[in-house]
Structures are given as C-alpha cells and as structure tokens.
Amino acid sequence: MTAVPDPIAAGLARGWHAYDASRLASDIAVDTDVVIVGTGAGGGTAAEVLRKRGHGVILVEEGPLASSSDFHMRESEAYPNLYQESAGRRTADKGILILQGRSVGGSTTVNWTTSLRTPPAVLDYWGTHFGLNDYSEVALEPFFAEREARLNVRPWPVQNENNGILLRGARKLGIATSVVPRNVKGCRNLGYCDLGCPVNAKQSMLVTTIPAALDAGAVLYSRLRADAFVLSGDRVTSLTCSAIDAAGVRLTGRRVTIRAKVFVAAGGAIGSPALLLRSGMPDPYGVLGTRTFLHPTVISAAQMPQKVDGFSGAPQSIYSDHFLGLDQPDGPIGYKLEVPPLHPVLVTTSTPGFGSDHARLLAGFDRLQVTIALMRDGFRPDAAGGTVRLRKDGSPVLDYAITAPLWDGMQRALVTMAEIQFAAGARGVLPLHESATIATTLAQAKTMIGGLPLEILRLHVASAHVMGGCGMGADPRTSVVDGSGRHHQVRNVYAFDGSVFPTSLGANPQLSIFAIVARNAELLARELA
Amino acid sequence: MQSGSAGLVLLALANCGQKTALPPIDPAYGFTVLSPSQQTVIHAVASAMLVDAFSPAQERAGALAATVRGVDVAVSRLPLGTQAEFGQLLQLLENPLTRWLTTGIGSWSDAGDTRVAAFLDRWRYSRFTLLRSGYDALHQLVMAAWYAQPAAWTAIRYPGPPNIA
Numbered sequence: 051m052t053a054v055p056d057p058i059a060a061g062l063a064r065g066w067h068a069y070d071a072s073r074l075a076s077d078i079a080v081d082t083d084v085v086i087v088g089t090g091a092g093g094g095t096a097a098e099v100l101r102k103r104g105h106g107v108i109l110v111e112e113g114p115l116a117s118s119s120d121f122h123m124r125e126s127e128a129y130p131n132l133y134q135e136s137a138g139r140r141t142a143d144k145g146i147l148i149l150q151g152r153s154v155g156g157s158t159t160v161n162w163t164t165s166l167r168t169p170p171a172v173l174d175y176w177g178t179h180f181g182l183n184d185y186s187e188v189a190l191e192p193f194f195a196e197r198e199a200r201l202n203v204r205p206w207p208v209q210n211e212n213n214g215i216l217l218r219g220a221r222k223l224g225i226a227t228s229v230v231p232r233n234v235k236g237c238r239n240l241g242y243c244d245l246g247c248p249v250n251a252k253q254s255m256l257v258t259t260i261p262a263a264l265d266a267g268a269v270l271y272s273r274l275r276a277d278a279f280v281l282s283g284d285r286v287t288s289l290t291c292s293a294i295d296a297a298g299v300r301l302t303g304r305r306v307t308i309r310a311k312v313f314v315a316a317g318g319a320i321g322s323p324a325l326l327l328r329s330g331m332p333d334p335y336g337v338l339g340t341r342t343f344l345h346p347t348v349i350s351a352a353q354m355p356q357k358v359d360g361f362s363g364a365p366q367s368i369y370s371d372h373f374l375g376l377d378q379p380d381g382p383i384g385y386k387l388e389v390p391p392l393h394p395v396l397v398t399t400s401t402p403g404f405g406s407d408h409a410r411l412l413a414g415f416d417r418l419q420v421t422i423a424l425m426r427d428g429f430r431p432d433a434a435g436g437t438v439r440l441r442k443d444g445s446p447v448l449d450y451a452i453t454a455p456l457w458d459g460m461q462r463a464l465v466t467m468a469e470i471q472f473a474a475g476a477r478g479v480l481p482l483h484e485s486a487t488i489a490t491t492l493a494q495a496k497t498m499i500g501g502l503p504l505e506i507l508r509l510h511v512a513s514a515h516v517m518g519g520c521g522m523g524a525d526p527r528t529s530v531v532d533g534s535g536r537h538h539q540v541r542n543v544y545a546f547d548g549s550v551f552p553t554s555l556g557a558n559p560q561l562s563i564f565a566i567v568a569r570n571a572e573l574l575a576r577e578l579a
Numbered sequence: 580m581q582s583g584s585a586g587l588v589l590l591a592l593a594n595c596g597q598k599t600a601l602p603p604i605d606p607a608y609g610f611t612v613l614s615p616s617q618q619t620v621i622h623a624v625a626s627a628m629l630v631d632a633f634s635p636a637q638e639r640a641g642a643l644a645a646t647v648r649g650v651d652v653a654v655s656r657l658p659l660g661t662q663a664e665f666g667q668l669l670q671l672l673e674n675p676l677t678r679w680l681t682t683g684i685g686s687w688s689d690a691g692d693t694r695v696a697a698f699l700d701r702w703r704y705s706r707f708t709l710l711r712s713g714y715d716a717l718h719q720l721v722m723a724a725w726y727a728q729p730a731a732w733t734a735i736r737y738p739g740p741p742n743i744a
Contacts, residue, residue: 053744054743122740123740123741124727124740125723125727126649126652126727126728129723130653130656135657135658135661136653136656136657138657138661138719143708144708144712144715238743240741240743242740248743249743297655297656298656299655299656299657299658299659300659361737362741394726394727394731394732394735394737395722395723395726395727398722398723398725398726398735399718399719399722399723399726404627404628404629404630404696404699404718404721404722405627405628405629405630405631405696406630406631408628408632409629409630409631409632409734410631412632412734412735413734413735413736415735415736415737416735416736416737441660443659443660445658445660484703484704484711485704506708507708507711507712507715508711
C-alpha cells in the first residue's frame, strides 16, 4: 500500500516558516513588507508573486493548514474542518446557504475545479459601468493564459453519468453545452474535490502557490483571525490578529500584531469587507460591503432509470451558458447550468422532507441526477446584491434579499432543468422546494413549478460563489478599490480576491481571481521595488 | 530590542511549527454541548425524522443514539453565535409552555413519532420564517448526523469513499 506523498508535510520537514497560531503560548509582534490576509485564490496568487519579487510576506489564515493526509473523503470531517461555519453559513434571513472554504488554500481547497475565464461581455460591462478600461478581453488574455498554464487548466474529456445526463438532455433539446476546463494534474476522477483532493491532483493554492511562496521564505500563520487594520492618519500601520483554537471555534486569548508597509485583504467576499468594516476604514460614500453577489442557485433532482452514482467521477465536466443572457445583461436574469457532486450529507440535507417519503427518495440515491442553475446577479438595479454587516461579536453576516427578477429567473430555471431532465429520460423530477412533489411528466412539472410559493425557506437557494463587497471601479463614489485593487482612500491597503468584482461573473470565479490578482500583485510588486 | 523581541517570538513559535491537529470526531468522548434535556429533544426529533431511514438489520435505538451524539459533535464545531442561536431554539422546545404553544406537544417522552412529525410539519410550512428556519436547522443537523455515518450508507446504496492506496 503506497501512501500518497503529502506536499505539506514534506514542506514542513524542509523548514517552512508555517506556524499554527492555536499553539501560541504568548502574544507576539512581527514585522514584514506585505501582510496578506487569506490564503485562497487571491492570497495564494499574491503571495507567490510578491515573494518571487523579493518582498517579505506574512500570510494570515483563520482556517487550519490541512493537507492530503487529512483528506479522508468524509463529509463529517471536511465540513467542520475546511468550510466556513461547517458549510452552514447562511444569509441574514436564512434564505440562502453559502458554501465558502476556510483553510489554507481557501475555497480552492474545496471547490470543484471548474476554471472559466471572465465572460467578455462581463468585462465590457465593467468598462462601461465602472470605468475599468484596462479590463478588456485582450488586456487580460496574457494573465488568463499564464494562470491556466501555471495551474494546468485543460478541458476534461470525460463525463460521469450525472454530467452526461445534462449533456444528453440538453443536446436533445438543441441547448448548447460546453466542456469544463479543470485545474487538475494526475486526476484520478474520484469525485471528492469538495472534501479536499486526497491525491493532490487539484491544483489548488494549497499545493501550488502557497508551497512556492513558503519555499521562497514567506511566513504563514494558520488558525489566526485578522481582527482589524490599525489606522494612523491616512495609512494602515499594523494588523491585529487573534489566535483560534484547534477546533476553529474559540479564541485562545493570544494576540498577534503584524507591522508592514502594505496590507492586502484576501479573505474573500464577505471576509475582506468584514475586515475593512472592523477596521473602521474610511467609507465616505457608504459602498463598503455593498454589491455582494452570490450566483443564487436553485436545484432540480431527477429520478433516473439507470445508475448515476453522482458521488463518483469529476463533479463538473459539462456546463451550459445557453440561458446566461449576456447578450442583454440588464434584461431578465439569466442562469448558468451545471451539476454538483452528490455526497450523502449534501444530498440528504438538501432534499426536502423527512420520514418515510424522504427515506423512499433516498433509497434511490444511486439513481439520482441533480442539476443546478446559477443566477447571474448584479447587472440590474433591482438585483444589486447584498450588504455585509458586522454582528456584535465582529463576525460578518450577509444581508441578501432575493428580489422579484431573481425569483422570476429561478422559476424559469426550474422549468428549464425539468425539461432537460425529462428529455434525458428521467422518470420523476423534483424541484428542491418544501412544497414540491415528484412530477412524472413535464406538463405536471411546469404546472407545479408555476404554483410554488417563491419565498425563502421554501424554495431551496444556495451559493458556492460569493463575489464583491470591495468592488473595483474608477469612481470612489461607486467603488471601494481602484482597477489595481488599491483602496481609494487608504493607499497602502489592497484587495486581492473575489471581493473586488463589481458584478457577479456568470462564471465560476477562481480563474478570474487568479488572473486579476496575478496582474494586480505584479503591479504592486513593481511599485514596492 | 530587536533580537530580544525576536527571541520571544521564536520561543512563542517553537511549539507551533507543526500542522494543526484536527480534532477527533469520535463521539465516544461524551456530550460536550447538549444537556440531557436537550438530548431528549433531539432524540425525539431524530426518531420522527428518520422513520424508515434505518435498514431492517439496523438496531434502531443504537442508530438514534449515534445520531444524537453526531448532532452534539456538529454543534460543537459551529461558530459560538450559531451555537447560541441553536440553544435558543432548543430552549423553545424544552420549556413546557413555549413547547406546547409552538408544537402542541406536552412531554417528549409521551409524544411519539406521529405527534412529533405533526409538529415538524407545522413548522416546515409555517407562515413564520422563524419556525421555518427552526425546522430547517433541525432537518439539517439530524440528516447530517445520521447520513455522515457509514452505518447509514447501505440503505442509500452509497459504497463509501474509494480506496486510494
């Protein structure tokens, strides 16, 4: 039995400056050039770039430093260890379930490897509406290409049955689909990307940029929560942090203070706005935390006559932008179609109901196909996203109200998914809504969907893509940072993560974050030189 | 002094240069969050929610006990604010008056699966988002606690994670 080599264990053995703050016995104060809060798509990318240019880097991560030897493909372990709030984070009114990572590598450690460029129409929209003239398709091409090469992004040539059903159903209806490019190397097609890749095939930040930065001498503190930037006049002089216990629940009482020249917020959407809010950063136009987007997602389950085994095989290999509606971005809200991995806890907690009905449905778990539809929010004034607020204890909560155009899009998406699933041979289709029943014909499904009350905590809505809150833009009245990620008012603070997106992307965010942060971190590195 | 403070930093870090020890999930350690009265509530809810979830060979009492322990472990890993919220929800269900007002149930031990299922349905379809979210929280915790366990997987034909050796 050959154990999978653990690159993190190997790095630690080589002498990485990687410290578990939960074990700190006393408060400490340290100095560096650049402190980066967060080790996800943005933080990892920035750390490697800056360290390569010779700048001192300290990374602060509130999650644990976990690695392949810890990834046992068990939901009972992965959700509490690798996700924000044990994969149970919700919006303020509880209407939307939010999945975000919390560990070294951030959401890239638990995402489903889909690596898509920002749609050109979205970049155009940013140019027109947010003055981001440097963000054209042509200008970003070299950054996308370089990141795709760095992370081995390639189209995945096979489909598990869960994806195959989306492909075949769509094809039958003349709906165009595309192949998902994935950031994997040596992928064994296991299907457990969302619980931490156990074979280090997924080219997440955990196994690429973070090890590179650490090999080059960067310093990492894990289980350390960034509390606030300390302002002195119009600059930040230090970052105060609190150590968290090994379980990731309680503060240990130990504090870390980091002095630096430059401070990078890379805690992701929700996390970065929260940090800036706790810091009392100047926000003269009240935009900080606003325009936070979710790609609100609705779900349709189908009972197939054949085995699907949706827990097995690369989770995402087919998607459709047929209904994304980017030809008219501010028109009716469009949606992207994809499928998720199907693991027991994820499926049984999402499936409405309990008792005999629930058990009967779940007895057919191996024949379930699930399709998801992600709403493209942020392109109309009546779908302008949510606002991040702070609770009394300083923790963040996203206030996101689902508005009429979003309900409308979700209802249309449920019909589309039922059409595709029946076209692919489904015997029954169940939209995930507390009042839904299994429809055995398309006509039945359409009637039922038309009558479902469109309310929170009835229609199941989830999000795996949180974007915005520290939006980029040329105009400080409508943005928090400029096109290079630099804060408009406090000039030694940067946002290098998905919180900078001025709208949602209509695409899974990681590659957009990689490319934009690679660009902006390079600009910062040159400025610091 | 530079070297002095650096020395202090080094001492403080001396014990930290290892990976985070991720906490064990084995519930044999005993309850850390749920009081006996709260365990009774969760047991009654799980019993009604998991009617027919167990395969014939499974010992029901043991499976339910494992589910209640699983809920305890899961809650212990939630943010403290969320743990407090859940505590308030359970308080509603433990207090005889608020329990009777919101669920119609007098005592958990006398209730039985049918009466508990009726209250769960009442909350599930309630016009009050507070009760709908209370139902959702219980549903999420109970289903996660049972179906995370390998013992649950035969009934749903899930073979477990692959062997990657």
